[in-house]
Structures are given as structure tokens and as C-alpha cells.
């Protein structure tokens with residue numbers, strides 16, 4: 001039997017990073033980590049410095065305590081419902097086998113990076129004042145009004161995105177249950193409930209706190225969804241308040257104070273949460289053994305699955321149907337659209353390339369360090385930037401930094417967008433690439449070392465061909481993530497410098513709903529195409545050289 | 547002469563203190579047996595440089611190699627599995643052992659493969675080779691690299707009797723012809739009887755000559 005080899009387990013017994021093998025790679029990883037740390041440090045310094053130097057004009061400074069409380073209630077509700085939806089979806093998907101299951105699982109994986117404005121647009125298309133629901137209900141004299149705006153609309157959008165994310169991670173855990181356990185359970189004839197309690201629950205329980213904390217943080221710092229669906233100061237997050245302080249009240253002092261509170265709250269959540277679970281691995285191994293439930297339970301699962309998937313897919317379908325046709329044709333006639341589309345495209349590609357580079361650099365260095373070493377931990381930390389410093393705060397930091405070094409927002413904007421989005425998508429890219437990098441190191445390092453391959457040869461012959469698929473997927477994730485970004489652009493966008501989400505938000509604001517819907521449709525189509533095409537391109541490139 | 551001299555090691559959080567003493571003559575194969583977990587693979591890792599010993603020395607023809615990094619040691623290893631990169635062709639796997647610029651279809655590679663009875667398989671992806679063919683591709687690469695110390699960690703396990711028989715013959719012949727020093731770890735008495743001129747047994751963390 002093969003034992004998992006740990007080629008580094010004993011090479012270095014000190015806490016220091018091991019530089020004896022591939023020192024270039026290790027140093028490159030630490031260099032990347034250092035650069036990210038310095039950048040974040042500079043942004044935080046700019047924030048605190050600005051906090052002291054700008055007095056708030058006190059125009060509409062929100063009651064921060066109230067804001068935090070309301071956001072926490074919203075995030076807590078969203079998290080609870082997301083987890084429930086996630087468990088039900090994962091449980092049903094684990095048991096059922098049907099045509100198109102792989103596609104659905106893939107859809108769930110990409111939900112977290114789906115542009116949230118697309119989901120918002122879809123929900124409005126269905127539940128808004130002139131949405132489908134009201135069209136159907138009108139003959140009966142009933143109306144849902146504009147109920148999608150406000151608390152429950154925000155929660156619904158959050159549950160759509162995060163429920164899918166939770167389902168994907170939990171499904172991974174269920175599929176990683178060792179087949180021996182399933183065989184044992186089956187031969188004991190466990191009932192549905194017993195099976196869930198004895199086999200499933202222990203497998204998913206350990207990841208619930210980690211997933212829950214992540215979702216809570218995402219909802220607590222939610223920006224685009226709350227901005228569009230919030231409908232007033234009653235439903236705000238700190239992120240939205242920061243945006244409004246900067247762009248509506250021109251009150252940098254208030255914005256900085258809000259940002260500092262935001263940072264403290266994030267830190268208070270993320271520090272304990274990061275010890276709860278290892279980062280979710282979206283590429284789990286799959287056990288071949290399939291143990292379906294009985295007829296009745298399967299029927300219930302099918303109904304649940306169809307219902308939840310309908311809730312998930314209907315808004316996306318609505319976006320496509322309402323956004324295409326004449327709306328899209330009129331959009332295509334506008335020069336501002338093509339300009340924004342071009343900007344979105346190149347910024348998305350550039351930030352995805354940067355993110356991929358950072359993740360590979362960090363991941364390679366990390367896979368060269370022994371388990372549980374401080375060096376390994378340090379190399380994993382920059383990845384959490386996104387959760388610790390949410391988009392608008394990051395954007396505000398860049399905004400102030402540019403001001404301090406005397407660069408105008410317009411000049412700084414393109415570079416800021418590329419870097420900020422690369423940092424923000426880093427956790428997803430890293431989570432995708434790190435496990436295959438580790439697996440590769442564990443499996444092949446002895447052979448590579450004993451053959452004395454150079455670092456370049458190792459990349460060319462071993463890593464490049466074997467990482468093609470995950471690299472392509474990671475690139476697509478980063479691209480789609482930055483394609484949908486509204487947080488970073490929100491402080492830098494102008495009528496001259498615009499991306500698709502910014503253009504869409506401004507169309508919403510100007511009640512040009514048709515334009516907004518058409519842009520949402522375009523973003524959705526580009527996102528789907530990216531997920532289909534980019535991994536193929538990478539696979540082609542990596543195999544073409546073989 | 548390859549001398550493993552008072553080589554001491556203890557796994558991190560491990561219970562056993564290992565101490566190894568072995569001597570292998572040029573062109574000979576030393577058999578190494580012992581119960582599972584006795585430390586056979588650990589000893590090979592120490593010789594190959596994947597683990598740093600707490601003390602002791604490995605001396606090849608009067609020169610200590612203990613200070614060398616694994617990639618610089620005059621050592622080849624053949625594991626039970628994972629000796630090849632599955633995504634590369636047989637030829638590319640062999641070529642990688644020469645230099646990263648060597649071509650998979652060079653005459654040198656073709657000849658090494660042919661010597662192992664694998665002519666015509668150069669372009670086949672390693673994943674699609676049988677277990678015995680994989681081991682012979684790895685052996686072809688070892689032959690080209692021509693490092694004097696050959697470490698074999700249960701290389702015949704999982705092969706059918708005929709293939710294992712053929713592999714034994716090839717290995718015995720190469721080691722003698724090239725004047726290598728080989729250590730063969732095996733659970734199979736027949737392997738040891740057929741190949742090994744000396745026989746060491748590991749027990750309770752010590753090596754004994756049998």
C-alpha cells in the first residue's frame with residue numbers, strides 16, 4: 001500500500017522557511033506576501049492618517065451603532081437561511097443522480113463570483129413593480145408592490161448567492177465521506193434520519209462554522225445588492241454608508257470613520273473564524289459509491305431540488321429574457337456601452353492574470369513548506385485580504401493613498417481597479433490552485449529531486465501540463481469576479497471611466513431599466529462564456545505543448 | 547564499497563530510534579527485509595537525502611555523500627509506484643532523466659527503451675503502460691543516468707510472476723555490469739534469494755546482517 005509521502009516533513013526542524021530546495025520559489029512567495037502586506041499596510045495607514053486629518057462635516061453621519069446592529073440582523077438572517085438552503089440542496093444533490101447534475105454542481109460552484117448586480121436585476125425583473133409576478137397577479141387584483149426593495153429583497157439576493165456556495169462546499173464534504181462508512185451504514189440498514197444524523201451530520205458539522213462565518217462576513221459587507229435593493233437608510237451596510245459619505249456628502253472624514261469601524265468588525269469576525277475550518281476546497285475527491293434514498297424520500301428530495309433550483313435559475317432566466325431583444329439592440333447602439341465593455345474586459349483579464357500569478361507564487365512557496373510551520377501560515381495570510389478589507393474600504397484606501405501621493409483618481413483608476421480586483425479574487429483563485437499544487441508536491445517531489453530537474457523544467461514538464469484545468473478555472477473565477485465588481489469602481493467611476501457594473505448602476509439610478517437589464521444580460525452571458533471557454537483555452541495551451 | 551555507518555534517525559514525534567549499519571560491495575545487491583513499519587523506506591530516504599540523519603555517515607568509495615542535497619547524490623531510486631509522470635510519454639519520462647533539453651525521440655532514449663524490451667513504446671503515454679512496462683521505463687532512465695547507488699523499494703510488488711522474474715534478471719545483470727551498489731527492499735523471500743548477495747534484516751530499529 002502506498003503511504004502519502006511527506007517529502008518535507010523532516011527537512012527543516014526550525015521554524016524558519018526551508019530554503020534548501022527551490023529557494024527561488026520560496027523567496028518569490030515571501031516577496032509576494034511581503035508586497036501585499038506592505039500595500040495593505042499603506043492603505044490602512046492612509047485610512048488612519050486621514051481619520052485624524054479630515055474632520056467630519058457631520059452632514060448626514062449615520063448612527064454607526066444602529067448601522068452595525070441592522071447589518072448584523074440582516075447578515076445573521078441571510079446566513080441562517082443560506083445554511084438551511086445549502087444543507088437541503090447538498091443533501092438532495094448527494095443522493096440524486098440525473099442528467100445535467102454536473103452542470104448544476106458547476107453552476108453552484110460559480111455562484112459566489114456571479115456578478116451580484118445580475119442577481120439583483122433578475123430579482124427585480126421577477127418581483128419588481130412591473131415584474132413577472134405582478135404581471136401574473138394583476139388580473140386577480142393582487143400586487144406584490146415593490147416588496148423586493150428592502151430587508152427581504154436583500155436577504156433573498158444573499159441567500160441565492162450564498163446558499164449556492166454553501167451547498168457546493170457541503171456537497172464536497174458529503175462526497176468525501178469514505179466509502180467504507182457508506183457500506184457500513186447501508187449494511188446496517190440505517191433509516192434516512194439515522195443516516196443523516198450518524199453519517200452526514202458529522203461530515204458537514206465541522207465546516208458549518210467556517211462557512212457560516214464567511215457568509216456572515218460577505219452579507220455584512222455586502223455592497224452592490226444593498227445599494228440597489230436597500231431603498232433607504234433603514235437598510236444599509238457600512239460599505240454603502242462609506243460610498244454615500246464619499247460620493248453624495250463629500251464627507252471623507254465620515255467615510256474614514258465608517259471604514260475603520262468596518263475593519264474592526266471584520267477583524268473581530270475573521271480572526272476567530274479563520275481558526276474554525278481550513279479553507280474550503282472546491283475540488284474534492286469523489287467517492288464512486290452511490291447510495292440513493294428510498295422512493296418516498298427521493299421524491300421529496302426531487303421536489304425540494306426543483307423548487308430551490310427554480311428559485312435560483314428563474315432570476316437568471318429573467319435577466320436573459322428581458323435583457324435580450326430590443327433592449328440589447330438599443331444598448332449596442334450606445335458608444336458608452338462599448339467603452340465600458342472594453343474597460344471591463346481588459347481590467348478583468350489583467351486582474352485575473354495578476355491574481356493567478358500571485359496565487360501560483362504563494363501556492364508554490366507554500367507547498368514547499370512543511371505542514372503547520374509558521375512559514376506556511378504567513379504565506380496563506382494575504383489570501384484573506386478580501387474578507388478582512390472589503391471592496392469599498394479597499395477602494396477608499398486606494399482613493400486616499402492616491403490623494404496623498406498626488407495622483408488624481410482618474411489617473412489612478414485603471415491601476416487601482418486591476419490591483420484591487422486581483423487582491424479581492426485571490427481567495428477564490430488560491431482556494432482553487434492550492435490543493436492541486438500541494439497534491440503535486442506531495443506526489444512528485446521525491447522523483448523531481450532525485451532526477452535533479454531545474455525549477456524551469458519542473459514547471460514546463462510537470463506543473464504547467466498538470467495544472468492547466470485548475471489554472472483555467474481559477475482564471476475564469478477571477479475574471480468573472482472582477483467583471484462584476486461594483487465596490488472598487490464605486491469610488492473611481494465617472495462618466496468617462498466606466499465599467500459594465502458602473503454603467504448598469506447608473507442606468508438603474510436614472511430609471512433606464514431597459515438599459516440596466518440589457519447590461520445585466522450581457523454580463524451574465526460573458527460570465528457563462530468565460531466559465532466555458534477560458535478553462536478550455538488553458539487546457540488547449542497546456543496540451544498543445546506536450 | 548558503500549558504507550552506511552552508524553546512521554541514526556528518529557522521526558519527529560516517532561517512538562523508534564533507528565540505527566543503521568550496512569556494507570555493500572561494488573556490483574552487488576544487498577537485500578533488506580523486515581516487518582512493515584520497521585524503517586526500510588526510512589533508511590532509503592536517508593541514503594537518498596530526503597531525510598537528514600541525526601548522526602552517522604554514508605560513504606561511497608571513501609567519500610562521504612551525507613552533505614549532498616538529494617538532487618546531487620549519486621543515487622537512483624525505484625519506488626513501488628509513482629516512478630513516472632503519468633501525463634508524459636514513456637520517451638519524455640526517460641529524456642527528463644538526462645536533461646530537460648533532451649528530446650524524447652533521441653536515439654539515446656530509443657536505445658535505452660529498446661534495451662528494456664520496450665522498443666516502439668516511446669510515444670505511449672505513461673498512464674497507458676502496464677505496471678511492468680512502467681517499471682522498465684523507469685529502469686531505462688536509471689540506466690541512462692548511471693548513478694552508482696541504486697535503491698529499490700519493493701519494485702516488484704504488484705507485478706505478475708513472469709514480469710517480476712524478467713525484471714529481476716535485468717536488474718541483476720545491470721548492477722553487475724555497471725558495477726553499481728544496490729539495496730533491494732522486499733517482502734518476498736524469492737526476490738532476496740534470487741538477487742541479493744548479502745541480506746540485512748531490520749528489527750527494533752537496528753540492522754542485522756543475516
Ligand SMILES: Nc1ncnc2c1ncn2[C@@H]1O[C@H](COP(=O)(O)OP(=O)(O)OP(=O)(O)O)[C@@H](O)[C@H]1O
Pocket residue numbers: 006009010557558559560580581582583584585586587588589
Ligand atoms: N514523517 C514521519 N513522521 C513520523 N513517523 C514516520 C514518518 N514517516 C514514517 N514514519 C514511521 O516510521 C516507521 C517506519 O516507516 P517506514 O516507511 O520506513 O517503514 P517500512 O519498513 O518501509 O514499512 P513498509 O514495509 O510498510 O513499507 C513507521 O512506523 C512509520 O509510521
Ligand SMILES: [Mg+2]
Pocket residue numbers: 586587588699
Ligand atoms: Mg516502505
